[in-house]
Amino acid sequence: MSPRAAAKAMVGGIGVVAGLLGLVVVAAAAIVALGLPAESRADDPLPVPVAQPRPTELVIALSLGDPVLQAGAVRDGQVILARGLEVDLARDLARRLGIPRVRFIYVRPASRLLAAKARPWHLTIASIRPGRAASSVADLSKPYLGTDQAVILRRGLPRLSALGELRSRITCALRGGDGARALAASVAPTVRPILAPSNERLLQLVQTGVCDAAVVPADAVGRLVAGRGALLGPITARIELGSGYVVAVTRGGPIAVAEVDRALMRMRVDGTMHRLVRAWLGIDPARLRPLR
Amino acid sequence: MSNAIAMKCSAFLALVATALAIPSAAGAGTSVWFLSDGKPVPVVRGGTTIESAVRQLLAGPTPAERGRGVRSAVPRATPLLSVSVAQRIVTVDLGPRFAAGRDEQGLQGRVGQLVRTVTGIPGVRAVRVLVDGGVPVGLFPGYDLRRPVTAALEPVQGQESIRDHQQQLVDLGFMAPSGLTGTLDTQTSTAVLGFQKWANLSRDGALGEATVAALQRATRPEPRLRAPGRRIEVQLRRQLALLIQGNRVVRAVHISSGAGGATPRGSFRVYRKERYSWSVPFKVWLPWASYFTGGIAFHEYGSVPTYAASHGCVRVNRYDAPTLFGFAETGTPVDVLDEATA
Numbered sequence: 001m002s003p004r005a006a007a008k009a010m011v012g013g014i015g016v017v018a019g020l021l022g023l024v025v026v027a028a029a030a031i032v033a034l035g036l037p038a039e040s041r042a043d044d045p046l047p048v049p050v051a052q053p054r055p056t057e058l059v060i061a062l063s064l065g066d067p068v069l070q071a072g073a074v075r076d077g078q079v080i081l082a083r084g085l086e087v088d089l090a091r092d093l094a095r096r097l098g099i100p101r102v103r104f105i106y107v108r109p110a111s112r113l114l115a116a117k118a119r120p121w122h123l124t125i126a127s128i129r130p131g132r133a134a135s136s137v138a139d140l141s142k143p144y145l146g147t148d149q150a151v152i153l154r155r156g157l158p159r160l161s162a163l164g165e166l167r168s169r170i171t172c173a174l175r176g177g178d179g180a181r182a183l184a185a186s187v188a189p190t191v192r193p194i195l196a197p198s199n200e201r202l203l204q205l206v207q208t209g210v211c212d213a214a215v216v217p218a219d220a221v222g223r224l225v226a227g228r229g230a231l232l233g234p235i236t237a238r239i240e241l242g243s244g245y246v247v248a249v250t251r252g253g254p255i256a257v258a259e260v261d262r263a264l265m266r267m268r269v270d271g272t273m274h275r276l277v278r279a280w281l282g283i284d285p286a287r288l289r290p291l292r
Numbered sequence: 293m294s295n296a297i298a299m300k301c302s303a304f305l306a307l308v309a310t311a312l313a314i315p316s317a318a319g320a321g322t323s324v325w326f327l328s329d330g331k332p333v334p335v336v337r338g339g340t341t342i343e344s345a346v347r348q349l350l351a352g353p354t355p356a357e358r359g360r361g362v363r364s365a366v367p368r369a370t371p372l373l374s375v376s377v378a379q380r381i382v383t384v385d386l387g388p389r390f391a392a393g394r395d396e397q398g399l400q401g402r403v404g405q406l407v408r409t410v411t412g413i414p415g416v417r418a419v420r421v422l423v424d425g426g427v428p429v430g431l432f433p434g435y436d437l438r439r440p441v442t443a444a445l446e447p448v449q450g451q452e453s454i455r456d457h458q459q460q461l462v463d464l465g466f467m468a469p470s471g472l473t474g475t476l477d478t479q480t481s482t483a484v485l486g487f488q489k490w491a492n493l494s495r496d497g498a499l500g501e502a503t504v505a506a507l508q509r510a511t512r513p514e515p516r517l518r519a520p521g522r523r524i525e526v527q528l529r530r531q532l533a534l535l536i537q538g539n540r541v542v543r544a545v546h547i548s549s550g551a552g553g554a555t556p557r558g559s560f561r562v563y564r565k566e567r568y569s570w571s572v573p574f575k576v577w578l579p580w581a582s583y584f585t586g587g588i589a590f591h592e593y594g595s596v597p598t599y600a601a602s603h604g605c606v607r608v609n610r611y612d613a614p615t616l617f618g619f620a621e622t623g624t625p626v627d628v629l630d631e632a633t634a
Contacts, residue, residue, distance in 0.1 A: 209512025
């Protein structure tokens, strides 16, 4: 065989191989189209979760800014020094999820925590209240801290046993705050409530007896009354609003919201949550007797 | 080319060095701020650079200064990581220890000390505080340290104005809301006298340190006796009349009762009221008179000293006399009691 004839024969061989490969590709495509699992179809709204490897580091987004709930020092978007109730809660949560390390990142403004298109973090812990906006972009845990309202009585008044006992009392709350809303919605007082411009003034009104009772956020009551115990009456009751702060779990990530719920439940059951809340807030709102 | 860069670099370093040096008169030293009774106090220290001023601050007060009550809210052994200056803004980077603790006053106080010390140096416009190279967010209540700070927060203590004290007196029931004038007038002094009587303070009618401190911690006066409805309780030792509605003191009134026990003790009722009552034995008009036993009445009188001084009636100061008169409807119970025995 001359070199030219040999070359011709070789080209012919390649053509045959290419043809065969083409057939294989077409056949494979047909098999894939008929037999692949449902998640590859663009019109299917229910993706099957893809098992992701367990991270060795839990990345948690914080908004910072509250000396008691979460505060820190930030360098290049990383929180290099973090502290607060929610920070301690996040660390404990990571431990219970079996993830050895935690990295906090600072997301500013706080609205970006849930609104950002890309969320390169696993969890968001930032006093998030459940709502349509939050639940549309993330899986929300059960509340870890209630946002009920606490009742501070003036000195000399007997403890309350029912919500109705507040109705005829002179009540007060922070102007424009949740306490004022709770008064209107849950107490409906017969005497017009006094709305104070600041927490300082609010406490002064109770201390001096101008108000019989102040309605304040239960998660803040411990801080508000710190150092004033003898000047005020008992803080033994809360008005239940049935809401609280939740953990937002990034969808499609390696952490499932059910795991977070289980960990939070264990923290409640073994007393960890109570210890953390007492340490940071002074008073655990969950231990205040609900008024009905 | 390299010479030009070297020249620029040395010029920059010279600028930084100049900025770091305190441009004050030689030997005059600089003010380092500490706390005394929670209030900021300056202490003069030697040193010629901003860095030395910060180091003096971190070192805390001397034993002698401590003996005089000077304190620092900055934790002991807080390390200084760096000090730099750019455009008259001083950046101070401190170790994480600077943010230790949870006491809000302490956290706020230490930033105040740092800001006062650094911004007090001539030529410094503001101070940027870093903790371990990071920007503190929410670590120090009251301060937004995401940007340079130009002035320290004033401590909460000692900020109350006369109007604030008047508001406290109104809240506690010692003065009518009409007394909120913002000036230290005789109505305020009268209310202060009433409060001082209640709080067992020396009775001078002045808003002195002890009175102000007691006002901060005061709660509403409580009646000695418990009974439903509207009534008046005269406490002879304190020389106060409490106007009570449903066991809640609505007003506490500075009075002067009969000298030498001339006002009878016991439970009575208001039985006669006269806008102006002519006193036959003393030949004087008594405004706003409410009689509750025999010829004994509550009435306005020009002189209401801090002790029992009348012939038996209960003298009421001119600011509260109309209020008491309006409150003491005919039939209103009046309890005159000695608190020591009641």
